[in-house]
Amino acid sequence: MNTEFRKTLPGTRLDYFDTRAAVDAIKPGAYDTLPYTSRVLAENLVRRCDPATLNASLSQLIERKRDLDFPWFPARVVCHDILGQTALVDLAGLRDAIAQQGGDPAQVNPVVPTQLIVDHSLAVECCGNDPEAFEKNRAIEDRRNEDRFHFIEWTKKAFKNVDVIPPGNGIMHQINLEKMSPVIQVRDGVAFPDTCVGTDSHTPHVDSLGVIAIGVGGLEAESVMLGRASWMRLPEIVGVELTGKLQPGITATDMVLVLTEFLRKQKVVGAWLEFYGEGAAALTLGDRATISNMAPEYGATAAMFYIDQQTIDYLKLTGREDQQVQLVENYAKVSGLWGDSLKGAQYERNLSFDLSSVVRNMAGPSNPHARVATSDLAAKGIAGQWDNVPGQMPDGAVIIAAITSCTNTSNPRNVIAAGLIARNANKLGLARKPWVKSSLAPGSKTVALYLDEAGLTDELEQLGFGVVGFACTTCNGMSGALDPKIQQEIIDRDLYATAVLSGNRNFDGRIHPYAKQAFLASPPLVVAYAIAGTIRFDIEKDVLGLDAHGNEIRLKDIWPSDEEIDAVVKAAVKPEQFRQVYIPMFAIHEDTGPKVEPLYDWRPQSTYIRRPPYWEGALAGARPLKGMRPLAVLPDNITTDHLSPSNAIMLDSAAGEYLAKMGLPEVDFNSYATHRGDHLTAQRATFANPKLFNEMVIEDGKVKQGSLTRLEPEGQVVRMWEAIETYMDRKQPLIIIAGADYGQGSSRDWAAKGVRLAGVEAIAAEGFERIHRTNLVGMGVLPLEFMPGTDRKTLQIDGSETYDVIGERTPRATLTLVITRKNGERVEVPVTCRLDTAEEVSIYEAGGVLQRFAQDFLESATA
The missing domain is CATH 3.30.499.10 (Aconitase, domain 3)
Structure with missing residues (x-):
């Protein structure tokens, strides 16, 4: 821990770090121009980095050099039971892989405190006109998810630093807002800003408290859990000035829907937003939270509000301890994080929105x-x-x-x-x-x-x-x-x-x-x-x-x-x-039950939990990026729901047919989301959305809707899963061609895992949503971005081609996508390698997050 800028927080016995002094030591007077987000990131660095990394990283913050890698160290990880559980399934599988190589599986644990909230598995089978709906729905949830809940119970005992909030208690983000985030953390007598990553795209909900909290895929969360910094390109920080006030009868929902439309048009995908101005200052914390929660809907990574009196009032309203509330106020005022101290902040881009213009x-x-x-x-x-x-x-x-x-x-x-x-x-x-x-x-x-x-x-x-x-x-x-x-x-x-x-x-x-x-x-x-x-x-x-x-x-x-x-x-x-x-919910209870083995006893007939295959066969080998055939050619705005739906499983779907063969009654098929711990079920969800438009499938001159593709070279239209099975049998490498904003929506690992297990080695698109792109890298799938003015239409792509990728994979390098048409014509297209950092290159070359960690773990154990 860096101690050069350590000071005592007035009115307490706690230390903090004088980030202003650290920044101004590199560039005098620079601190007063930093946005709120940069100040919090700077505090994160001062507390955690060695002097060389600290100096380099703070210099990036000051100069806003977005072409350099930037580390930050989230204080905690929050998960819901779908992505959180699949992340823990991956860690359980990693333990197996480590044990098979002679390592100690019990040493594989989250290093960062990890909270898992079971909130995504309850279905509304009994609706709101039934006075016993809650009890009945909970009973159905327990019955259907017995395999999942058995595994989650094992993780509580098997892993260190994992805590679980059981089903029936609320939603991850709302609990995070109302209780879990302290806004200012205290560890080892040192106070510092709370930061977190969450396995859900709506984790920015608590950005409204002044907390840097971003949504990540489970793969990126696993990396953070295991003690690695979260690496990124230093983001564009955009100031959004809110002016005016809402008209009578207008709700926060009305406001955020207009803001979502406005910010999408302003192209803030991947940016970190900071809301300020008289309009922002007058919004209650609840209204701010509504805006921050919808960050993924307008494409931003973060949607920050600074700490001010509204924050303090909310902490009091939600029953935080008086001492904690006072700490937040004192810390923010002394450290430069209080709203009034940000009058001179400079943003790379400024936007303005008039709240009085909002209608219902x-x-x-x-x-x-x-x-x-x-x-x-x-x-x-x-x-x-x-x-x-x-x-x-x-x-x-x-x-x-x-x-x-x-x-x-x-x-x-x-x-x-x-x-x-x-x-x-x-x-x-x-x-x-x-x-x-x-x-x-x-x-x-x-x-x-x-x-x-x-x-x-x-x-x-x-x-x-x-x-x-x-x-x-x-x-x-x-x-x-x-x-x-x-x-x-x-x-x-x-x-x-x-x-x-x-x-x-x-x-x-x-x-x-x-x-x-x-x-x-x-x-x-x-x-x-x-x-x-x-x-x-x-x-x-x-x-x-x-x-x-x-x-x-x-x-x-x-x-x-x-x-x-x-x-x-x-x-x-x-x-x-x-x-x-919340006091009883978060009371610490010593586990008096029997100890569990460090390796999970996988249930062979389970359709919910199965040992993951990421260390086996082709997935553990090289990806030649040659002779790839398109699995799909897709339009703009493909969402992770298209790639891996979360809704109810129907009997006539590939997953439904598989579950029926496994002996599961149709009434208990549950949702695609709940089965993501079993890759054999989840694979069959890949591109299973009935609203998919794959431009390889044309009928009467129009793209036909459905989970369909064209098997090549036969040219036969088949169900998507049948094509995937055929290509897997042939060991045929695949590619996906897509339009703009590929991978919008939820931070869904299986949108990347599904295509990787299908044999997809690369995806060439006009642009990617941030979380999905990092998930692809985490699974060892190469994201490629077409240059402006080039797309699937200008290239006249119809899906009958084969593709090679040529060039050295370095951060944002220009590679060559070689397209060989059915008639033998060869076209060479420059594309940008969307491995954005050296860390991402390292992960990709290892085959993915889990493979890289297994290599590092065994090397360190041997050393």
Whole structure:
């Protein structure tokens, strides 16, 4: 630990590091121009780096040299049970590989404290009009996931530095915001800023607290767990000035949907954003958290707010200890992290957004940045005429209305607003339409406590929004089964059915197999659409119903005022509620159970947990990058949901057929996400999204939708999994050709693992989302980026070609993609090697993160 700049924090017995002095020692006066993010990164370096690395890295921060590698050292890792579990499955497999080479498997442990929260496996099988929905859903979750939970229980005992929050307690990001992040850490008598990486793209939720927290794939998290620095190119830090204030009746959801659209257009993919200005200063922490949570939807790596009085007020509200709250305030003011000390910060790019311009909004269909004002629904062709036939579902029927997701349920104003609109609707005799499957799944148990305190629980239950679980549910595609009669009507009438949810993702095919499209909306709007029953309803103008006197009721008649929402929040949300929930949840319990073996006893018949194959056969060998055939030629905006869906598994899918052969009843197929610990199931999810458009598959002059490809050289159109099996048998190396923004969405390892296991050695695209690109590198897949002006269309690629890659793989080198057409014509195309750092080159050349760590571990053990 560097001690040159160590000082004592006033008012405490704790030390801290004088980062201002360290920065100014390199360049006098530079500290005052650094953005907040750079100051936190600088503190991370001063605390952790040796003098040579410290000097070089601080120089990069000051000069903003983004062409150099930059290390930072996250203080902790947070995981949800899908990616977190698969990361731990990988570590368990690594232990096996180490043992087979004569090493001590018990020495393979996370070095960095790792918290795993089980929040992604609960499905809404029983919906919000069932008073026992929560208990029933939890029982189903335990039954279906017994293999997974058995493994997770083993990890608690087998690995050091791993703690587990069991199912039924809330969502990873909301728990992180409300409890886990101390904002300022204390270890060994030294205070320093909290930093973390999380195995989910929405980890920036706690950026709202002033904490650098970024989403990574499980592979990158594994590297951090095992004690390595997280290496990156020094990011572009963009200042986003928020001016004005929100208009009456406008929610934080409305605000973030407009910001998502705005920031996508400003091309902030991969950037680290800092929000500042009078508008930002006036936002509550809950509103800030809504913005930070949606960082992956606008493509940013981080979405930072600085520490100020709003931060302190929130820490008090959520029941943090007085001593900790005082430490955060003192530290921030002394170290230069308090908001008022950042007036001179200089950004590489400045953007400005007027909050007063925000109107009521939704997003959809299909993309979170496809924002539409509710006043424009008819003009956009979303709202319109429909046949209101008694006993039938209408066109555009809303079959799912879900208040869900940490994005919105971590903001008390949003949840209270939903409760108040339900109360007002009940008073006027309005009701949810019978075909709407409604649910309330808060990200924290505190939500249930303050809804009870406000007297709004019964009001929500009356409209069908009873608590179905404390988990991600619908936002993660865990919507559960529909009523069989409703499902059959959708099939028989080929009905355009939709979902409305207060989540952060609405990609095609994600929310439910029978919801053809989905729309994101604020919690109170979700309630309103449950009453309306169809997306064709003009929510601002149409009549929701009649009161007892025959008067027409519209949205404006039940929408609560801001003053009422704020008054209820002030009266009902209390620090003791957070203490009541979190003190027992995080109490340290000594494990008195029997010890476990350091090697996991893999269950051979499990379809959830299986020893990973990454050290075996071709995966452990070289990738020649020659003679590759395209598995797919894809358009822009391919998401990780296209690459590896998370929703329910259908019987007629490749994964469904496999599970049926393994003896699993269809009712317990569960989701693709829950089976990612078993590569034999998860492989069959690769490109299994029914909404995929593979440009190799043309029918009647158009690209045909579906999980399809064209087997070459035969030219036969087959299901994607059948082609993958055939190519694996032939040991045929593969490539994927794609458009812009390849790999948007969740930080899903299996979007990279699936293609690697299929034999994909390289992906050539116009551009990559950051997390997915690092996942590809972590699996030993080479990302290649076309030069501007060159793409699959200008090259007239149709999928019948073969491909070679020539050149030395160094950070961002120009390589040559050699395309050999079916007629023998040869085209040489310059592409950028998207191994961005020397660390990434090292990982790729080793075959991936796990292979590289195994090599290093055995070498160090031998030494």
